[in-house]
Amino acid sequence: MENKISNRVTLKKKNKIFWIDDDNKRETAAINLSYQLKLNYLFRNFRNKNFLGDLHDYLKEAKNCQLIVIDHRLDKIKDKDIINGPSVAEIFRQKLPGLPIISITAIDIVNIDTHAKNVYDEIISGSRIGENTLKIAALVKGYQKIRRRIPKNERQLLKILNSPKADDDMLISIIPDVIKMGKITRESIKKISDWIRKVLMAKPGFLIDKLWAATYCGIKFDSFSKIELKFKEDIYDGVFSNKTDIRWWKSKLISKIFVLNPTYKSIYPWEAARVFQEINKNDFSLCGYCNQEYPEIVGFTDNEAKTPIQLHQHCSIPHPKFEKSLFFEEIRIIKD
Numbered sequence: 001m002e003n004k005i006s007n008r009v010t011l012k013k014k015n016k017i018f019w020i021d022d023d024n025k026r027e028t029a030a031i032n033l034s035y036q037l038k039l040n041y042l043f044r045n046f047r048n049k050n051f052l053g054d055l056h057d058y059l060k061e062a063k064n065c066q067l068i069v070i071d072h073r074l075d076k077i078k079d080k081d082i083i084n085g086p087s088v089a090e091i092f093r094q095k096l097p098g099l100p101i102i103s104i105t106a107i108d109i110v111n112i113d114t115h116a117k118n119v120y121d122e123i124i125s126g127s128r129i130g131e132n133t134l135k136i137a138a139l140v141k142g143y144q145k146i147r148r149r150i151p152k153n154e155r156q157l158l159k160i161l162n163s164p165k166a167d168d169d170m171l172i173s174i175i176p177d178v179i180k181m182g183k184i185t186r187e188s189i190k191k192i193s194d195w196i197r198k199v200l201m202a203k204p205g206f207l208i209d210k211l212w213a214a215t216y217c218g219i220k221f222d223s224f225s226k227i228e229l230k231f232k233e234d235i236y237d238g239v240f241s242n243k244t245d246i247r248w249w250k251s252k253l254i255s256k257i258f259v260l261n262p263t264y265k266s267i268y269p270w271e272a273a274r275v276f277q278e279i280n281k282n283d284f285s286l287c288g289y290c291n292q293e294y295p296e297i298v299g300f301t302d303n304e305a306k307t308p309i310q311l312h313q314h315c316s317i318p319h320p321k322f323e324k325s326l327f328f329e330e331i332r333i334i335k336d
């Protein structure tokens with residue numbers, strides 16, 4: 001119970017979650033999530049009902065909600081041959097483009113196809129809703145923010161990212177076309193959200209996660225907590241940011257390393273950061289392939305790119321499943 005309370009977050013408007021399911025048991029999850037998010041909820045159970053029959057009413061109900069939650073499978077509804085989680089999501093996305101949609105699933109997320117993945121904002125395992133509360137809250141808040149004032153040009157987008165000046169020109173050059181071309185509609189909200197959440201925040205480049213941050217500091221993942229506070233101002237606090245999955249602006253973190261160690265002569269941040277007094281030899285990072293010092297990158301050990309480790313550039317090769325994109329780190333895999 002204690003844990004639940006500490007996870008609660010404040011969303012400004014008291015409003016509702018619209019939950020679509022075919023299993024009454026899931027209502028407990030809806031109650032828990034609504035409690036955590038401080039939102040009310042509408043739970044609609046379609047077991048043995050035709051979903052499409054009353055669609056008009058559901059859309060009306062969902063209109064004033066802040067979040068749509070859909071059971072991915074929906075195999076106990078009457079019209080299950082023509083309707084499933086992704087198609088329900090598509091209908092809601094088309095009619096209510098300003099609302100975030102998450103899917104709750106009991107099956108392994110890896111087994112969900114790309115089309116379905118793209119129609120949802122987020123897919124969350126039914127047993128892991130609690131640990132994703134802050135992420136869901138950040139999604140709801142982010143959509144609220146963008147909905148209130150959809151960024152119509154590059155400057156307005158940079159403003160909601162609160163990006164460092166040093167990065168602005170590069171960011172502008174890769175901003176999604178809907179913004180560049182000024183063709184902003186309510187449908188653009190998902191595109192803008194996808195770009196921020198699934199490109200900018202997900203791919204290391206402008207923003208980096210804790211393992212990358214530790215690597216740039218020349219230390220192990222667990223040792224980063226010793227010096228993490230030094231980089232407090234370099235944390236990404238723009239739209240969709242969330243405290244359980246922190247990102248740092250790479251450019252700010254690296255320049256901070258040199259600012260804090262002005263006398264250190266190396267041009268490499270992973271050398272310069274090791275002179276922090278909190279850091280000792282046991283904290284130094286080692287390459288996961290050759291076990292030598294100064295791994296400069298984070299690469300993966302596996303084909304699915306699920307297990308990241310610190311590696312030397314020369315102890316890794318480009319990951320066959322990923323293409324290099326401008327201004328982002330190349331995704332690499334450990335050598336055989």
Ligand SMILES: [Zn+2]
Pocket residue numbers: 287288289290291292311312314315
């Ligand atoms: Zn190595």
